[in-house]
Amino acid sequence: MESRNHAKKRALGVLALAAALLAPKAASAQATTLYLDRLFMAGAPGDGIGIWRPEVQDKTNFFGQLGLGFGLNPFRNENAIKSAREISRSPNPVDTQTLMYLDVGAQFLKRISVQVQMPVILGQTANVLNVGGASNKVSAKTSAPGDLRLDARVVVFRNDARTFRGALEAALWAPSGDQTSWGGDGKAHGGLSLAAEYDFKSFYVDLNTGFHFRPPHTFIDYKFGSEWTYGLGAFFPMRDNTLRLGVSIFGSLGIEPGTTTGTNAPLEWLAEGRMTLDDKKRLYIGAGAGTRFTSGYAPDFRAVATIGYSYPIEDTVPPSPPKRFVVPDVKAADTDHDGLPDDIDLCPTEPEDHKKPNPDDGCPAPPDRDGDGIPDANDACPDKPEDFDKIDDQDGCPEDDFDKDGVADATDACPKEPGEPSAEKDKNGCPVFIRRLEGSTEIEILKQVQFATGSAKILSNSFKILDEVVKLMTINKDIKLVAIEGHTDNKGKDKDNEKLSDDRANSVRQYLIDHDVHPDRLTAKGYGPYKPIADNKTPEGRQKNRRVEFHIRDKAETGQPEGGGATPTPEPSPPQ
8 A cells, every 4th residue: 555655656746747847757667777977077168077167258169178087886786776685795786987078069159158068988897787586687888878968058147347157058968878888868858057156356166056857767776867966166266277276066866756865866076177288278188086975876986087179260350462453465545654554543644653652553652842751741740851759750740849848859768748857867757656658558657546535535645646647648639538447445335336436537537627638538437346456355455456547548640630530439348
């Protein structure tokens, strides 16, 4: 009677699960073997070995990874047999198993990742059990294919600072594995899971959880079927992310009647490391090892090694072909008799003089009264030759003191930044509080702009700093747009810090406007604590993080008349 009630409850449980999945579910049957390996290799470029991350690279890329894994006693006789007497008399169903994991995939649209994984058993030592008079008919081949896995991931959330992100994954296993040799479950099945990650800057933590809907089977006394899977990992990037160490735990728990405890609750840990081998961080190798925590079916010891490569697809601009023309053999019209047919002559009524800059376009060189190589139409000083002293050499005018600070350009260490005379050669004519570095778009502030505590009011001792910025922008009309950025440390609430930093950036913008810098040349935005340049754990680091920065976002071509230039580039949002 009890057995009948148990069978009835079990059937009802299976039916309830089937209804929940909106798909028919076969009744539990005696299995020859099962897909044994508990490690679902993550496989993508940023993943851990057994933990997948909600991360997709910004550039479209293809990737591949080859993994080798070894498990000691991955399925023991106490996992498959209930009888203590039979356990003592029986060998382990599987003593060792060595597998190869081959992953290939692609990532695109900054949010989507797809991949295919083919596991292959390279070698194993397995035993044929004959418990209760019925052999399980295991073939125990030395090598055998596993169930092919397809999976697709999509990042569904990431905050502006990219410190937190989440993603969903859907997986499908095809019945490609050898059912008689611990390689397959015999039927197609699937899974759904999600991942969440929080980045603490010096390390990040990942959580995986989901459901694996396996076909229900029984192997001797062991019942298996659908299960809840989970994993938790912490990863520590080092040396500019060329080296990464990590530790993770992962396991599962049966969710069908009779599969919710004991053997169906494996849990194991894995310590791992990964290192890139090239400058672009595309090629990497990794290794990991760990053991089981519980009596569930998982290896007594596991070791894994990986090698992978990611290849991004980047848009490129092909070079223009060399300038050339072919004069046909037939006689063509040449009105100006310069040897260039009218159909390719840009000035068919004006003979080519074969002078630079375009000796073969059919047009004579434009007038250049001062002979400095800059046509009069583009020469701001057509009667004074350019001195080509590397200061606005395209405007056609010689410069003696470009920044008008009283220090001649010949001896001015900062010829485009108004400054003060100095006996020190490398400081002569340079401002005291700011620097405009060669090749950089940042106007470096050597002394921080100070504000009243908790306020956007600029302290008077910072006026001289901002006055130098005013002078720089007044003299350098080619600077079309400067973005003023406000930053704070991480003390207090993020929202309060964002507002304070935004107010301070706008306060600085208003000061510059009040001192005759045109509003169209300035933008202001606060980023709160999201862009630290130092460690917020120390007073010194927090002091450095409380700052105002100036970035040149748009600059006219050298020598372009004031008011020209490209359309200002909009202020970027915080990095994703």
